[in-house]
Amino acid sequence: MNRQRVYIQATTQISIQSPLNENWMQNPIQYERPFIRSIEPNFRDFISPIEARRIGRLQKRALTTSLTVIHQSKVEHPDAIITGTGLGCIENTELFLKDMCSQGEYLLKPTPFIQSTHNTISSLIAIYTQTHNYNVTYSHRNISFECALYDAMLQFRLQKINSALVGSHDELTPSWYELLKKVGYSGNPSAEASVSFMLTTERNNSWCELGGIKILHQPSIEILKLSLGKLLTDNGLNLSDIDAVITGINGNQATDLPTIQIYKQLFGQIPLLHYKHLFGDSYSASGLGLYSAACCLKYQFVPSTLYYMETEDQIDNPQNIMFFGQSDYKDYSLILLKSSCGK
């Protein structure tokens, strides 16, 4: 079967690193705090004050990264708008919840409720861009973004779409951070993430190619190996063609060690990259992981800050980077990115 090839035509982020650019590759911002909120650009450049009056913080970030990749890719009405968000619009959810729990069930305001449903992000982008096409939101813990990307890839493969705006958006309030910390779900550091990708079938001017994605629930190591093998052969690659593996290890020994063990079983000696020490952890962190890998392929270098082992040899002109994600040792994801530079 003639496989539809898919490219990342544009991507950008709003996170705890400098927003809407790749400054982090040269000058990463270092933090010492356990909980950091995103650095926001001036939203007025994207959204007028009157429109902004009923748009929550997370929606503003999502709209801004989306409009940026729409502008950069010149795809005004993507064939699909797909969002992944683990917690959804938790700030407005808590606003409504706090009022309801403390003042009772009368005189509650509609706006926080409207802004609190997960799908307001995708639908707001559609309203803003007048896009009537396929529109869906995934909310499945740490793999929400991967699920959104997977849906897009299925539709490309079925030749139903030629473009897709895929986003990974999560916010975190100080109060919900306290709750996550209490149950051991907090990151190191905990942060927020808004990342948008414009996927198209157009190779020209793309950042890189999206070779494929696999998401597996409670797989055995054999199944993981089989899936990895399939992903590689589908792309005409051998394991030795992979220049680096990027994972979501976050400095927490208890969870990092098992991840590294599986990484070794799957990838052997292939250089390991990490990104959460720069971007923090959140339900949408994997979006930033894939974004980091896309940056390396676009600019054809791997910033030293991404190497997990300081002794690692410099990777020159990276061609293939594998994203390897795991969530609670239940859900595993493999995403292959290939350079679209050169031949």
Added chain:
Amino acid sequence: MNEAILELKRQIIEVLNLEDISPEDIDENAPLFGGGLGLDSIDALELIVLMEKNYGIKLQDPAEGKAVFKSVAVMANYIEKNRTK
């Protein structure tokens, strides 16, 4: 500007989160909806909450609100006549 009207404008700006708009920018005789402010049905619901919370006036449905929210002046007049707090 009449103190009651000024106060009402401030409240409207606050509950509708109208950034960048000052009371002077709102013409109390101009239509609140379908005019320059670009308000919609959700804003009307917010104003209904404002009426009950601040003035003890209970509007049963958005349709009733339509007549009351014609302009800030009409709203202020309605509040003056019907307020219970």
Added chain:
Amino acid sequence: MKEPIYITGAGIVSAIGLNKAEVLDSLRQHRTGIGPLQYLQSEHTELPVGEVKLSNEKMKSILKISESIPPTRTSLMGIMALNEALNEAGIVPSSTQCIGFVSGTTVGGMDMTEQHYLDFFEKNDFDHFITSHDCGACTQTIADYFGHFSYITSISTACSSAANAIILGAELIESGELDIVIVGGSESLTKYHLNGFNTLMILDHEQCRPFDATRSGLNLGEGAAYLILEKASSAKHRKAKAIGRLSGYGNACDAFHQTASSQNGEGAFRAMNKALQSAGLQTNDIQYINAHGTGTTNNDMSESIAIKRLFGDILPPISSTKSYTGHTTSASGSIEAVICLLAMIYQFLPTNLNWKYPMPEGIVPNMNDYSNTELKHVLCNSFGFGGNDSSLLLSKPVNG
């Protein structure tokens, strides 16, 4: 020609019954499940609701879930419905088979969060409910009860969540990723969204009257329903009986307003049109439409216009079964899909309760159980806030 997608099992829990047989009986007896609040602890006792007539405790005991694990109501209802679906299909999820599970929900574990939110910060007794709050946690809890799935995910597109879960399931099968995908949704009633809808002033204080001139809002409901979608060759290989077929589907966005539907029903029109096109069918092939029909002034007008735009002057029988179940929000897509399957299996038309007065320019809903023609193909609409509109085309298992 693409391989058909069969439905080899279905399960449902709703205000009008805890399984398909009870739901069927209620539909045929014109018995609504909407009534005064009984289980949800809300101050709004004036609002009629469609509750599942079981306490959480009772559901736990039926499902033999130990007291030490307190699942949310959304998960409990989901497990009950999925149990029925798996039994009918004769499937036991295990690691030897690749089975997907896609569930739609929006409130997730909010039923517990809202009871303990303030306690979360003060005490440690309810920490479990912090981890069960999110949508994914609910899906995971349901999946864990049954065993092994090779892919699980949660879709959250407000009131069209379950319909979109069904659409993803179809795409997973069509693209060859999986042979069997369990799809649907679950949503318990919560104070959170009861109050949310109340602030929008779209809840009727009487029984809802979809498509009636005097309609003044919806009644919220709750429930869960799941379908087993299976590639025809897999069903044949397993000798599983098909109870229906998913022959088409459409997802579109109204792109109009965060809560309101557009005047011309653009999103709804596109979703239904895509469903017909993907099935390769014409409007005159459709014998029944299960409308979204919430009972709000806005939805029923917008949906009427969309249906008329697509179908012209000759409309098939149309009804909204939300007059029985209440609006089961994220679960409504799969709950109403199961109702459509029952209609085709037992060849009857679900009626629209409480309708008296035609609305100007509106559709006139079906009030008669008996169909003049055989029900072969039916459309099932689910529209969500933000204009997330989806339509499913369900058919009898065999073509022709």
